[in-house]
Amino acid sequence: MSGEALFPESLLRRSGGSAEASGGERAEASGTGKATGDRASDGPVVIAPGAVHLPGWLSAGRQRELVAACRAWARGPVPLRHTVLPGGGVMSVSTVCVGWHWLPYRYSRTADDVNGARVAAFPGWLVELGRTALEAAYGPGGQLHEYTGGREYTPDTALINFYDGAARMGMHQDKEERSGAPVVSLSIGDSCVFRFGGTRTRGRPYTDVELASGDLFVFGGPSRFAYHGVPKVYPGTADPAVGMSGGRLNITLRETGLPG
Numbered sequence: 001m002s003g004e005a006l007f008p009e010s011l012l013r014r015s016g017g018s019a020e021a022s023g024g025e026r027a028e029a030s031g032t033g034k035a036t037g038d039r040a041s042d043g044p045v046v047i048a049p050g051a052v053h054l055p056g057w058l059s060a061g062r063q064r065e066l067v068a069a070c071r072a073w074a075r076g077p078v079p080l081r082h083t084v085l086p087g088g089g090v091m092s093v094s095t096v097c098v099g100w101h102w103l104p105y106r107y108s109r110t111a112d113d114v115n116g117a118r119v120a121a122f123p124g125w126l127v128e129l130g131r132t133a134l135e136a137a138y139g140p141g142g143q144l145h146e147y148t149g150g151r152e153y154t155p156d157t158a159l160i161n162f163y164d165g166a167a168r169m170g171m172h173q174d175k176e177e178r179s180g181a182p183v184v185s186l187s188i189g190d191s192c193v194f195r196f197g198g199t200r201t202r203g204r205p206y207t208d209v210e211l212a213s214g215d216l217f218v219f220g221g222p223s224r225f226a227y228h229g230v231p232k233v234y235p236g237t238a239d240p241a242v243g244m245s246g247g248r249l250n251i252t253l254r255e256t257g258l259p260g
């Protein structure tokens with residue numbers, strides 16, 4: 001089944017209700033309460049220059065639609081799998097990609113380290129969702145324009161990561177892309193600690209942000225190549241209304257900058 005068919009108009013609408021990046025810096029709330037599927041957005045929180053957290057940006061309905069699309073992609077043409085690293089280590093998250101397949105440490109149209117199949121096409125509605133997300137995080141002009149090199153944001157790959165309660169992701173940079181356009185990250189299901197550091201080292205200083213179901217996090221501009229990771233997931237914190245029985249789903253949209 002094509003992912004496109006699963007998507008109603010609601011995902012294509014430029015979202016109302018999502019605040020624009022007008023507020024100044026605010027301290028990050030550190031509550032660990034049960035995440036609901038439909039938290040009202042409190043507005044953008046600037047974590048570092050170019051790095052913005054928008055709590056509760058996706059409605060419960062949109063989260064359910066994304067969960068359904070990710071389920072369809074996980075069925076094929078490339079299955080969800082634990083990536084094997086060159087040193088023999090196996091990532092604890094399971095991943096499936098759309099548009100371009102990420103493998104350590106490059107992109108390919110085919111899943112060369114899985115089953116060799118060409119990955120699912122990157123759908124137009126997901127480009128629109130990425131654009132809407134950037135506008136919500138940065139505001140319609142200004143940084144948005146600057147951080148995308150004056151072009152419209154055109155993500156062409158999505159990495160979909162599934163975390164069970166024990167899964168983690170070590171500190172790393174997203175640097176296989178040749179484009180410096182921002183990364184758009186959407187979280188659904190269980191809450192986690194998202195650790196966001198600097199561009200030079202994977203160590204301190206960093207900021208720990210709790211990402212809950214429906215949250216948007218964007219990192220671009222001076223933060224585009226910042227180290228980040230997920231040291232902890234809080235099992236059982238998701239609202240079953242988003243359509244997941246457990247675990248955490250994270251979708252990152254990126255521009256690869258690759259031809260074709």
Ligand SMILES: O=C(O)CCC(=O)C(=O)O
Binds near residue numbers: 174228230
């Ligand atoms: O799960 C997350 O929030 C981050 C995922 C990530 O950093 C990645 O896929 O490169």
Ligand SMILES: [Fe+2]
Binds near residue numbers: 172173174228
């Ligand atoms: Fe990453």
